[in-house]
Amino acid sequence: MNSHPFSMQGKVGIVAGLANEDSIAFGCAKALHAAGAEMLVTCASSKAERFVKPLLPDMGDPELMVCDVQQDEQLSALFERANQRWGRVDFVIHSIAFAPLDDLHGRVVDCSRDGFLQAMDISCHSFMRMSKLAEPLMKDGGSLISMTYHGAEKVVDSYNLMGPVKAALEAATRYMAAELGPQGIRVHAVSPGVIRTRAASGLKEIEALTKDTEDRAPLKRLATIEDVGNAVVYLTAPSGAALSGMTHYVDAGYHIRA
Template identity: 70%
Template sequence: MPSVFSMQGKVGIVAGLANEDSIAFGCAQALHEAGAECIVTYASPKAERFITPLLPEMGGPELMLCDVQKEHQLDELFTRAKERWGRVDFVIHSIAFAPLEDLHGRVTDSSQDGFALAMDVSCHSFIRMAKQAESLMSDGGALLNMTYYGGEKVVNNYNMMGPVKAALESTTRYLAEELGTQGIRVNSISPGPIRTRAASGLEAFDELARDGESRSPLRRLASTRDVGNAVVYLASEAGSAVTGITHYVDAGHHIRF
């Protein structure tokens, strides 16, 4: 009897690969090892030289350029998924962005354009992907995004991304309600501090990481692979009754804030 954690025969999209430190990489690795087949996306041609060497560890997935601000690239991604499989069982959204000048300043001082850009790339793009995936999930499926505790509580230097992640978590709950009758589950995963390229844009990130290592109950940081394992759980039959939640993968760090 196959394990309820098996992803054998499942197909889907992992969006947001940049390099070997990306959460998307850990997700694609774990999904491949669980038996899934993926299309993996990256946002900039500049990332190709960093991600091409990673292909074997992800099972040799198809790579597609997809800047979520370019609607035609998003259309091409889901058109390709439909051509290849006729369906999608999961979509993993591991994408976030904020202009540094806004991210490093007070929320009070954030620019209208900068806030709108961060919200569009980090939150509304998940809505657009959910809309594209809906018609390809006639037998149900899983939509997952990446959030952070700074969307729930104030975390020093997280600044503008706090309200943006709060919006993403709220979006997750509303999409879970709207799509639930179709068997589509929608969840957020909340890793603790992980040394990714996106995290490097936060001021005093090393201080936050050291706090996670010294004060989390497990006295360590979560890894991108830890996040990938949680993705497998939530996208597989093991997570079939789980929707609308924020699932922490942070070695317990969130209970100590």
């Protein structure tokens, strides 16, 4: 086995949340495959399968499963399949977020109870549920990684309801890191800047946000899904062995701006 600190040779895991070629999950799966990992990948519905299947060769032809994280039986089946194939899991990448458009486009103070609960369930609590299912399969430790955004920490115009939801995700990351650390399980949130994903397209001011990022980020560009994937490899590989409980910004430096 390759002892290079950035090698994922021999590592196995799950990348959840593919929708199309612009998905952050796709960037993560490509980078993990290039580093030597084997994985299961998921999309949320059979409708999304036709967009994801053509991408499989770039990820090393992983097994694709439909997994709606609100369906407990589908989530359980995903981890049962991982257990069948490998008897363990070394990493789980959670790149899943959703909020109903009416609630996302309105003020936080106006959001509906149902919309808030759905956004929290899909975008935050599902990461906790996946972590619970992964825990018994990480007998030798592992990495659990979710995707967040700067709007969790600062008010970003038009991010609205997702701000509090991602703030909850980042807090959950820290608590789970403390709880699972003694078992060698590391938990992180990765915070890309604005990337033109399908989820981001739901934001009313996406074009203004992208222009502001390109103008104000120290590197004068947006991060790419490949940038995020490379950061995920760093965190999940031996190179990240002493890191846990952090929010890692992959945003061309945008978050340092006042």
